[in-house]
Amino acid sequence: MAAESEFVLLPSEAESYVENLQCFEIKEIGSSRWMVQHEHIEKLHMQAVVSASRNEDEFVKEFLISHQKVTTLVWELLTIELWKSHVFTRLMKMSVDHEPEQTFPCYVVLYHEVTLAGLLEIVLYHQAACEVADDVMLDVADFCCRKITFLISKQAKGVNLYEETELDAVTGTSATGRQELKRQYKQIQFQVTVKAVSILKYIIDHLNSLPLSIMTHLLNKNDMICCFVELIENPPWTARKKDGHSVKFINGKWQKIEDGELMKLTKLEGQVWLSLFCLLMNPDCQRKYEFNSHNKTVVLKIRGRLLEVIVDQLPCLNDLQRYLEHLAFMEPPAVKKEVVLEQVPEMRERLLTDHKDKWRAIAELHATTILFPSRDDVQRYAQSLASTYSLDILEKYVCDSPKCALCGQEASKRCSRCQNEWYCGRECQVKHWTKHKIACNMMTDMK
Template sequence: MAESLIVAAEAESLVKVLETFPLKEVGSDRWVRQHVNIQKLTIQSYVNTKQDKQGDFVQELLVSYRKIPVLVHEMILVEVWKQNVFPIICQLKAINSSNLYLLYVMKSCEAADDSVVDLLDYCHRKITALVGRAASNEAVTRDDEHISPTKLDRMGRKKCPSSQSNLWEELLEVSSVINRMLCTSNLPCLLVQLIERHPWSRRVDGELQNYIKMKWQKTPAEDQLKVALLECHVWIALFNLLLIKDCKRKYDFNRNQLLKLQSFMTDVLMDQLPPLIHLRQFLASLALADPAPPKHQLVLEQV
């Protein structure tokens, strides 16, 4: 049983002082201290989950002190910093990558308030970039000694499916973003492209490799029929998006795109992810008849 990294009282003191920073403050002493504190909170939340406690006091504190929007702001701040500042720094000197990654626990999207739309758009940008990279057949054949802007962004996108399958499930509980996911962003079709491109696996010299724990690893022959963890997350996200009650009412189904999933829904996949049987049945019915057109309603969205 893992021991606690921090106790509830210490976690509360760390959560209370979480604050947003302007872009110019990224890398400052104050920002680094908060970065370290967020890492501690993340690890403790993970420990709480693994210990199957009745409640995760870290997540409860983040919600009660209304700090979820702070974490969303920090995540987008780091994205902007990576795109606009990090390339310039890389031209000046090599940087150790060990302190460049933040982990966020987003268990209650409702606590994110208006920033939930920013969170959704952030996820959409990352998946779109990952699909685009896979479509262009860009691949990593070696590990660079020093991290580059391209590699930094690539690693962030590779992590995206694993963090987002649960995130979609949480977002679907927030009615204000369902229309944005289904209609504005058209996430179901985007995830279909992700299944088609399967950027979490590759073959190098005839050898199958999967992207696991932030690196490419050889897949043993006995495990090659197992569904990759990242692929599981994408399937779960599709299941949640297409089978929710509001989907048929709001979503303008692209049959040709969605029916591409049928060729991937093998018996091997069904054995490993039994809930997908319902998704396969839904696609079979979609193939036989056109769905009813969506009901167009006035929708107010944050922009």
Template sequence: MSSTVDHIMPMSCEELLYQFSKMDSVLMPTEIDLYIETMKPQRMKNIGNEQWLEWHQRVQKLNQQALVEASALKEEYVKESLVTYKRINILVHESILINIWKYKVLPLILKMEPRPESTFVAYSVLYHEAVCVALLELVMFHEYCCESLGDQSADLLDYLSGASARLLSVTYEPGELNENATEELYRQRNNLCFEIGIKALTIIRYLADSINRLPISILSKMYTTYDIPVLFTEILLKNPWNVDGKQYTGGKWKNADGSQVCQPEAQVWLTLRTLLLDPECQNYYNITDSRKSQLLKILPFMSHLLLDQMSPLIELKHWLCRLSVMENSGNSGKPFIIETSLEIKQGILKETGEKWKKIAETQRPVIFTKDKQALKDAANKLSEAYNTDLLEKLDISDKNTTCARCGKDSIQKCSRCKTSWYCSRVCQVEHWNQHKEYCKPVC
């Protein structure tokens, strides 16, 4: 059975665009200025508390407003304010912070609380990273936004390379009726990792297009530290956006025959073209035999169908053909570069002291709160930002609903038939053998 998380899952970007296309705005200019001017990097210990949920709500509204402005071709006030107040780096900070939390802290909390009654707050934390990355994707399209990051673009590139690399191991999985809360939360984490990885491909392309406006060390990191050309080649070969006749595009899986190049694949091809055809490539990128072998694996995929849809790739195909007959097209050395440190990531690790177990113990009662009133308050706080009817689905009203299995006060209902209520995940799963006889016909 589906838990609270599935009841409150926010809309995809595509659905938000459809809803907001009829709206003039989500926020007034004065609200945008207030939200952005008062943005501050959050601390690991505060994740999930009341103040943090307020912060999450604001970021979500800013993302929605940016979507409205981008889709309606309006003045991009959110973007301009983020640059004016120098707050883009905070979005990078938040993405890195939650990324660390979901791999270092969340697994420990789940060990302490393997059968949580509600995963609402935990999912909100995971979703926060996706919101920050979505907003970064919107604003980083503009070169001067990339430039405004300065040396902290090194932190962004480090984060994005890791996020995109996860596309090689993470697959998008639909929910199952018999999964427990821990399995569900890990599935939701992996699904969000997939969505974030797809967006990371686009942002890396923006960084590659703006490479001449970024610190010189970023160019070196793209070619050597993270080897983006080989990484993107491996992602192309993995083809994660095409699964079982469906293609991931516009934030959704759609039926496809494979003839059309989807947006994620196009971003990968264009990034490879930018990096490999850049005049600086021969100075920074030593094309060894192993790199050459990997890069040439994509040559058979450059069909007439692909080139008809993306004519700029003709130059890339010519480059690869020349590479195939060259013994060594790279430079054995590389320019001396003063490497920039990962200021944001190192700052977070220093602040936490990497005491993950202690942090998990402190956050356990916040992330998996058993306080029904606290859940209601959190749902009230986020219902408008998530643009979904949380109050009804979490039973925020004062009407009395009892668990279909044990008779206790309930906090969630079956997401299929929406008629049976349960007090906890345990009761919901244990009652399924009886409930399914009623639930399936109703659905």
């Protein structure tokens, strides 16, 4: 057992936080009560990361299962997703004529989706968590499918996700508040999608213990087999920089990769291959998947990707290779049609129905509290950030090296007052002070 000082949360604190988790309505996002729960979920996520990294007792996961709060996390995840698509888009239109002075209140709400997805990624690795959330796992699966298909659509439009999520972070240091929010939105979308790939992998691992409708949705409604093939053919987490060097998104950051290492699979790439393997090789999936001439052609494309260097890293792909060779020379068996009552993702549908024709009113409310907050609101957000992120224990487990808040280069110096911003040197810190001053003063006052 780790020493008490090495906990983000003690087990007793974590259990109290979990017990008090509740489902908030979309109009309550950004409120004082919502911010308290955001802080609690953030700390639960941090503790879950620490426990998993140290291979110790995952008491956060156990509490979420025993108190049946996984469903609450899913509710919160879907409310933020809908807030982004229906409220945030309206807030951005409002900001055309009036630039927001403070972006971090809105960023806190946007980043809440990353935190929830990260916590679910850790929890849903375990079959017991998937089973206790049985009724809403279809909502989770559909959420992951939406994120992945959105990413594929961006790839189809020729968007370079490295340039969009990484280079803009550097070139946008002098951006307006509206431009900053757009950049943060794009970064968060990408981060959530990466986590969605992992979550969906765990759902596929536990398909046999989940409702049959989830398999049907993955295979025939969303056709995730073809989606995974597309992710293998055109991986969005691999890019080539303008100087000719290749980069991959590994452990939450873009890293330079030597050409000789390009075929070395990352954890993320391995999850995509294994997800495809499970869906194609699972006998139940084979009986359910509705093959036609189009998707058969798509699936057979990956034969060219099953190189020896790939199969050596994932030996189970030998079986997939043989299956594809067999598929190429014969027609797949006809799908046996069955009369079944198909489950629908009820939680998201309920949210959409309850908020029909209310999105504009919610956007107008949040414009005054999140987009253009009062000084008291800004202080409230600053207080939450200060109390949540002033935890040195996490620095041992963060894969990213800190980056300069101005130029984006690796940083070694931290703001001595608020302890939240990093800089590569004195020059960048001085240049960034006019932008950082208000938040720094407020966070320092709160501490």
